[in-house]
Amino acid sequence: MSADTHLPVRASRPRPPARLRPRWRTRVRSALLRAAPALALYAALRLGGMLSMAIWSWHAGKHPRMLLGHSWDAIWYERLVDHGYGTVVHSDDPTRLYSDLAFFPLYPALVRGVRAVLSLGFVNAGLLVSWAAAGVAAWGIYAVGERLQGRRAATLLVVLWGALPHAIVQSMAYTESLMTAFAAWALYAALTGRWLWAGTCAVLAGLSRPNGIAVAAAVALGAAWQICQLWRNRTPDSLSLRARQDWRLWAGATLAPLGWLGYVVWVGWQKGSPLFGYFRVQRRWGSEFDFGADAWGSVRNMVLGQEHITYPMTVAVVVLAVLLFVLLLLDRPPLALIAYSGVLLFITLGGARYFGSKPRFLLPAFPLLLPLAVGMARARLRTVVVTVGALAGLSWCYGTYLLAIAATAP
Template structure:
């Protein structure tokens, strides 16, 4: 896919005689029908992972429901959903103060909404939101893959995403699935020239997780690239007129950063430092951008035999992500996808502490898997099936280890 590939700014065409609602419904049903095989395979992969976790947990006398719904950060989200912001935990080291302001608000708000509207408790509400988001994410990933490489590659893209080593997180009460859903459909909006759609979804992504800023950056850069294309192919006077006519391009780009910037600014205002307050909260958690210094020390500790399997897997995943980013760049994808993936990788690799969590931070970076999916689509069917089987086995085994055996946060 060439980086020169772009979707022209849409001009007004003749109005269809078919009612808009009926036309929209037909398109959605058609898109869902094409994605159905990929979604079925994704569901089978995740159910297999959940079954493996359940069998081992019951064998070890642990409760899989609790592991999925109340582990690590999940407990913070559930507390936020029930009580709102204001909870602080002081660490044994006075340098560390853990404030719930580090967690973005959309996921707890959705949990609370489901809890209010259904008989489910907070844990089950959180899992329902995560599982629904994972399904929407898989559909969005398929839509992006189909747009760029066709149906076979799109199906394999979804399958590989569902068989990643840390794919168990997609089934937990965590926010990665939610962010991936908004990101995938926002990127699809960029690819198809739906700028209001893309900008609005970027707002929601920015309210979901700190690295949701990558979605906003992708939308803004996609819009900038579109304007550059107009400059290249049209006279300046024509560009000015066309750009003013299609206000959606500008509005989508203007909307995109508002979710992330709004929450970061709100935390900053509450702490009396509008620009730096949120980053101070993160720093007190021990999380800051240190250009990979802490990551290097973690790898060094692993090589010297001081760390366990999660660090080895994290090292492998981050290094593989770097290679995949290079392969993606060589394929010359649309700029928005490349920028989104690169920024997620920089944020994950360059952040301090929580080294074992870096593969989880990279789960939303599904465009990195496009070269893998495209390569598998060109391979023989038996080869592709064998690769999927091996990935699934690794994912189920490691997901079980991560939640039921490891003492490190996923």
């Protein structure tokens, strides 16, 4: 009797054919390699900005790490990480009451997780999350730009985003980089027909910031447009494929607003008004929607010489954003990009108070930079280098001013 007749033998699992094996690792590696030059340039821009700020901070006797990780809103996030929700700060103004319910939960949850795993303090954990999110955001921005306009324009799109006047905020313990990361990948997923991924990223963006609703609007409207196109072009031979695609479209569009709506309703429930409670919290912070009346008053005061030096830069950034949105519309991009940029711009222009922070609120609106990136991609290399150098210098100097010199929050 041979040995193989009485010893148990475990049948090996058949190896799938090479053409059926998952290739997502190869695709991710290839995409990352294509984006590597853009990511390297972005990292150089942000390192230069932080170095400039650090040199001035040390000269002024301030600690740059604390300016980046423990200033203004970052202090509120630290309280959320340490104690959860429930902090209320009273003001001398009886109409103001500052509640931490105004801050969305995803960023402090991620910082708490990183701090627990790596045993870091809040500042280090918060900066680590923000810097990682900024890198993921830059990669997503490149992916969107490459999909629409090619590699050269995509690289310049990332560079322009990293050289914005308020780009120093991308390196702070703030939430703009986190929201931009999810927004960029949600838009890329929508552009490539991955609607479940788009909806999931929209949920996470909606849990990151109040204006994360713009991502949900982009995914929902993009999905609705795609559904209309599928039904308009339907043929008997494409019915089964269309049915499968419709399911993902509907699922992605349904998922998209759940993150933002979930938190807003939860806060409203805590305040006894599920629909309006969150907006009452924001109103007590002085943040509400007045169709730009307060912004116009700030511009008038600036002209009369009664406002902070940051206000001229704010006016310039907002006016440029409006012009770039018009140029974006003229290029007829996909509806998802129009909806995303338009909602962000509408919320920023119409919001009351915090006029000097409006450029920060527009940081996630990277599609507005597409017309500039396309124009620069057609220019000579010398022109591009000079332009990027000038923008980087402005960004570094203004970021240093915001954090190390100005007495106002960015």
